[in-house]
Amino acid sequence: MQIVINGQPRPVAAGTTLAAALAEFGVPARGVAAAVDGTVVPRANWDRTELRDGAAVEVLTAVQGG
C-alpha cells in the first residue's frame, strides 16, 4: 500500500504502524510530533497506530521562526 509523509508518497507494507513508517522516513527521536489524516497522534500511541492505505502523515519539528 501507499502512504504520504509530508507530501511525499511512500510505499509501505500493509499493517505498517506509524512508529515504523516514521522510523523508516528517518525522523529524529525527540522534538517532533505527528498527525495522521489531520489528527495528532501522541508519541505513546505511535506503536499501536496502524496506517491505512492512502493515509496522510504530517511530521513537524521546531525550526527558526517568528
Add this chain to the structure above:
Amino acid sequence: MDDPLVIAGREFGSRLITGTGGAANLAVLERALLASGTELTTVAMRRADAGGRTGVLELLQRLGIEALPNTAGCRTAAEAVLTAQLAREALETSWVKLEVVADEDTLLPDPVELLEAAEQLVDEDFTVLAYTNDDPVLARKLEDAGCAAVMPLGSPIGTGLGIRNPHNIEMITARAGVPIVLDAGIGTASDAALAMELGCDAVLLATAVTRADDPERMAAAMRGAVEAGRLAAQAGRIPKRFWAQASSPTTP
C-alpha cells in the same frame, strides 16, 4: 528593581521576547539571544525533513531560554489549532503564540479565524499568546476569550515601520487585564522604548535584530530600550506644555 513580567502565573525577568527567524546562522542567533537577555523565544513548526534537525531547540535548551512555538503560516483556525496541538506534542509545552494571517502581502491577522482559534485553544487548555491587529475591540475580545496575553502589532511583520497607531496601542494597554506585548513592526530601539512607554508589558521582535547589520549590538540596544521604556512608563512623564518653563531659578 524587581519587576518581573508575569504571563499566566509565570515570571520572566526580561520583558523582551525574541524570535529566532531571519538569523544568518545559529552562531549569530546565539550571540544575539545572549545580548538580548531574553528568557522566552519563538520558534516555528515545519515539516521535519527526513533525518534532519535544525538545532534551534538544542540551542535554546543550552542557553536556558524557553521555546514558544508559533503557528506562523496558518491561514485558518483549523490549521492553527492543529499546528498548536503538534507543537504541544513536539515541545512538551502548552504555550503557543497564536498567529493566523490573512494574506502574504500584509501578513495581517485574520480577526475572524484568530478569535475562533483562540477560543478553541483555550478550551483545550492551551496558554494562548495571541498575535493580533492594533484593534482595541479585537484585543478585548481575545482577552475575554481567555488569552493569557494579547500581542498587537505596531506595523506589519518584518516592515520595521515601528508603531503606526500609538493611540490604538495606548487604548489597548489602558484597559487590558492581561499582559500586552507589542509584537511586530519594531525597526529600531526607539520603537521598542515607545511600546513600553505606551504601557505595553513586553516587546516581541525578531527581524529588527536578526537582520540588523550587527544583530548582537542591536539585541543589546533593544534590551536597553525595553528597560528604559518600562522605567519611563512607571516614572510618569511630565505633561507636554505649549510654552517654555524655566528649569533654572528665575530670580538672580
